[in-house]
Amino acid sequence: MHQAVKKVLSNFELIIASAAIIVTTALVMLxxxxxxxxxxxxxxxxxxxxxxxxxxxxxxxxxxxxxRAHVGVDMLVNLCPPKTKKAITxxxxxxxxxxxxxxxxxxxxxxxxxxxxxxxxxxxxxxxxSSSILVSFALTTIYSVYFLIKDIRQPATGGTT
Amino acid sequence: xxxxxxxILVFILYFSSIPIAYALFGSSLFYFAxxxxxxxxxxxxQKFVTSTQSFPLLAIPFxxxxxxxxxxxxxxxxxxxxADVLTxxxxxxxAQVNVLLSLLMGGVSGSANADAAMQSKMxxxxxxxxxxxxxxxxxxxxxSSAVTPVIPPGINLIIYALIANASVGRMxxxxxxxxxxxxxxxxxxxxIISKRRGYxxxxxxxxxxxxxxxxxxESIWALLFPFGIIAGLRIGMFTPSExxxxxxxxxxxxxxxxxxxxxxxxxxPVLRETIFGTSGVVLIIVSASVFGYYLNWERIPQAMAxxxxxxxxxxxxxxxIINVLFLVMGMFLEGGAAMIILAPLLxxxxxxxxxxxxxxxxICIVNIMIGGLTPPxxxxxxxxxxxxxxxxxxxxxxxxxxxxxxLISLILVTYIPIITLIVPNLLYGVA
Numbered sequence: 001m002h003q004a005v006k007k008v009l010s011n012f013e014l015i016i017a018s019a020a021i022i023v024t025t026a027l028v029m030l031x032x033x034x035x036x037x038x039x040x041x042x043x044x045x046x047x048x049x050x051x052x053x054x055x056x057x058x059x060x061x062x063x064x065x066x067x068r069a070h071v072g073v074d075m076l077v078n079l080c081p082p083k084t085k086k087a088i089t090x091x092x093x094x095x096x097x098x099x100x101x102x103x104x105x106x107x108x109x110x111x112x113x114x115x116x117x118x119x120x121x122x123x124x125x126x127x128x129x130s131s132s133i134l135v136s137f138a139l140t141t142i143y144s145v146y147f148l149i150k151d152i153r154q155p156a157t158g159g160t161t
Numbered sequence: 162x163x164x165x166x167x168x169i170l171v172f173i174l175y176f177s178s179i180p181i182a183y184a185l186f187g188s189s190l191f192y193f194a195x196x197x198x199x200x201x202x203x204x205x206x207q208k209f210v211t212s213t214q215s216f217p218l219l220a221i222p223f224x225x226x227x228x229x230x231x232x233x234x235x236x237x238x239x240x241x242x243x244a245d246v247l248t249x250x251x252x253x254x255x256a257q258v259n260v261l262l263s264l265l266m267g268g269v270s271g272s273a274n275a276d277a278a279m280q281s282k283m284x285x286x287x288x289x290x291x292x293x294x295x296x297x298x299x300x301x302x303x304x305s306s307a308v309t310p311v312i313p314p315g316i317n318l319i320i321y322a323l324i325a326n327a328s329v330g331r332m333x334x335x336x337x338x339x340x341x342x343x344x345x346x347x348x349x350x351x352x353i354i355s356k357r358r359g360y361x362x363x364x365x366x367x368x369x370x371x372x373x374x375x376x377x378x379e380s381i382w383a384l385l386f387p388f389g390i391i392a393g394l395r396i397g398m399f400t401p402s403e404x405x406x407x408x409x410x411x412x413x414x415x416x417x418x419x420x421x422x423x424x425x426x427x428x429x430p431v432l433r434e435t436i437f438g439t440s441g442v443v444l445i446i447v448s449a450s451v452f453g454y455y456l457n458w459e460r461i462p463q464a465m466a467x468x469x470x471x472x473x474x475x476x477x478x479x480x481x482i483i484n485v486l487f488l489v490m491g492m493f494l495e496g497g498a499a500m501i502i503l504a505p506l507l508x509x510x511x512x513x514x515x516x517x518x519x520x521x522x523x524i525c526i527v528n529i530m531i532g533g534l535t536p537p538x539x540x541x542x543x544x545x546x547x548x549x550x551x552x553x554x555x556x557x558x559x560x561x562x563x564x565x566x567x568l569i570s571l572i573l574v575t576y577i578p579i580i581t582l583i584v585p586n587l588l589y590g591v592a
Contacts, residue, residue, distance in 0.1 A: 014432070014433060014436060017436045017440070018432040018433075018435075018436060021222055021226075021432065021435060021436060021439075022432075024219060024222070025222075025223065025226070025406055025409055028219065028223075028402060028403055028405075028406035029406045029407065029409075029410055031403070032399055032403050032406065032407060046216055049216070049219065050214055050215070050216050050219065051214075053213075053218070053219050053222065054210075054213045054214055056222070056436065056439070056440070057213055057439060057440045057443045057444070058213075058440070060436040060437065060439065060440030061440040061441075061443075061444045063436065063437075063440070064436075064437055064440055064441060064444075069437055069441070070180035070182065070183070070441060070444070072175075072178040072179055072180040072181075073175060073176060073178060073493075073538055074178040075537060075538070076176050076177070076178075077177060077178045088177055088178075089178075091177070092177055092178055092179055095174065095179065095187060096179065096183060098187075099183055099186050099187045099190060102190055102194065103186065103190070103206075106202045106203060106205060106206050107206055107209075109202060109203050109206075110202075110203040110206035110207070110210075113203050114203070126210075129210070129214065130206075130209075130210055133206065133209050133210070
């Protein structure tokens, strides 16, 4: 039981993103079928499908960040001697923290300015969609802090791998 | 000069191991937070919203998912047997199968790296067992995977169509002949090398008609797939994103009820591949759009366009310059990213000189695929070498003839527009 909870927690972004992409796929399929067999499209599918897609992309990006799946080029850094390498790694972690933190900050400003704007079809608050960006970058900011602390604690190793 | 600082910053961040999307975010945010603060910050975030909230973009996860499902449905084995009956009797049979399989896989999967990984695991050990050099096997696997994304429904074809405001259907149709030319040039190269080194055919004689027909029937569901999509788009049955969703459904049905290999255990890996594959690409699109906001703010695209146009007004010379630019960028950047960043800047320049937008798209895509094979940062090179444990030096030595073959294909695609345009023009009429 404990193990299962841990598994769910460590993969919760992937679970959310997967659910969102399943809804997206199902809605678009459904719309094609209703258009051909019932001769009428469902007017809101496109908007909801796109909204779910946006959520899936941004939460998925956070998942990829957590698993360090975004590819970077570490060839030059790996050529450096261990101490320099550690220093660069920490600086890079810090820069990433700044970037993620800053995007989170402007996301808050953006949503506070735009949440009253309704979406074109359903007329619900656009914040339902744009908050995916806030959630995603808030998560990556937290992971950036975690990586920064982890890399500071790690002893300088490697060099020419 | 300070206006160009973010561009330099992108390079610094990128080469200190920051992923390209974050390097682009970082330097554009640096610009708007430090250099020029006159633009309200929420306008930058607006770019995050507008660049993702687009229905056509949904085609990306759908086709990634469809390709992934097809893979788990055991389609690659079927297609390999089909490739084997067609080319197994040639000199260097296994290597020819390797090339042809990439072409066939192109019709179901749109990603070069996925194809490179799959074939490195499936074919390279088998080739080594039959006496092929490991570096040669790895090199041909990587080189042939360059064909996969050129064949519809390649993800890069979709992305380019979205960036350049071109028709996805036309882009799909345009990929066939260039993909075939790349395949043929690789097969000829394989044949020459194999004869010299004495790499044996897999089978003694050409497969009989009966056997070919049997394998054709086995893999027909995968082979028909891209044609169905193009036909559906052409007659206006569905939009490109809807085509993607239908493709997913098709692959599930074929995998579950015809090939009977797809099971519940594949749901999680398929979703994981879809999420990671999509969010990575879309994040790059978002970051390029934020970076483009900075570029446009400083009117850099205009400056670059007029700069390029003062060098030459000659269409052929311009394409040559752009090809070199792309090849260099492709050496350092993952292919998709290079295209997402450069295409919006270059499309206005070339269209002004009378180059067709679709034609230019194929030039870009063939080009960045070659970049994926070269050191120092070629992505297919790394994928294959890390799986087969081939050293980079050996790989580079063996891949050179294949790169030459692909460069010849690139020159043909660049300077003979009809290669690209014949199929779209036949299907859709002359643009």
